Amino acid sequence: MAxxxxxxxxxxxxxxxxxxALPADADSRWQQLLEALAGELARADGRAETLRDEADVRTTYELLADWERVAGLPDPCVPGEQTLEERRAALVRVLIGTGGQSRNYYVELAAALGYEITIEEHHPHTVADDVAHPIKGDTWRWAWTVRSPESTVTYLTVAGTVDEPLATWGNERLECVIERFKPAHTDVLFAYG
Known part of the structure; x- marks a missing residue:
């Protein structure tokens, strides 16, 4: 506490x-100088305490733009304005993200963006497959499907500000992020509903 x-x-x-030599009356110039010095020291102490919050990307406000510049944000997959919480969440995701290529990695990535998905992997038809299995060619080994609700609604959090929308709809951001982070040799399909 400051x-x-x-x-x-x-x-x-x-x-x-x-x-x-140094008078103690409150009206003396010396005491007025001490009062002014005390005010400046208190202001500097308060700013130092604020710096502690600014050093953490989860609570930053004043240095948010600088943190984003360092992390390479805003994300090109996010058109338009983002809420304060979305900007902070993107920073956390970039700074602590380790990447991956597993099914679980993409499910967690989508969950961090506010989407609930499942992933279906495809493989080419072989002789050992059941007859009910669809016949797919060799190129299907590099394809996978992301299944999601037709339209995802993201609601404003308690930490939002009054100029932010109460809710947003759509899956464009999900597609952009998955396409950007998918392995380069694979094809991803999106299925909604």
Missing amino acids: LTRDDYRRALHALLPPGQ
Whole structure:
């Protein structure tokens, strides 16, 4: 907790040597100077405490644009304005993300974006397959399907501001992010509903 102006004034006064050279009346120029110094020290202490919140991407506000610049954001998959919470979540995702190619990685990536998906992997038809299995050619080994609700609704969180929309709809962001992070040799299909 940051010290107040009174805390600093008392501390500065306690550091002074005793005597008549430095008057103790509140109206003296010396006490006015100590009051001004105490105010500036309290302001600097408060800003230092704010810096602690700014150093954490989950709570940053003033340095958010600088954090985004360092992380290579805003994401090209996000057209238009983002809410404060979406911007912070994107920062966390970029800074702590380790990447991956597993089915679970893409399900978690979509969940971090606010989408609930399932993934279906395809493989070419072989002699060992059941007769009910669809006949697919050799190129299907590099294809996979992302299944999602037809339209995903994202609602405003409690930490949002008054100028942010209460809800947004759509799956364009999901498609863009999955396409960007998918292995280059694969083809991803999107199925909704």
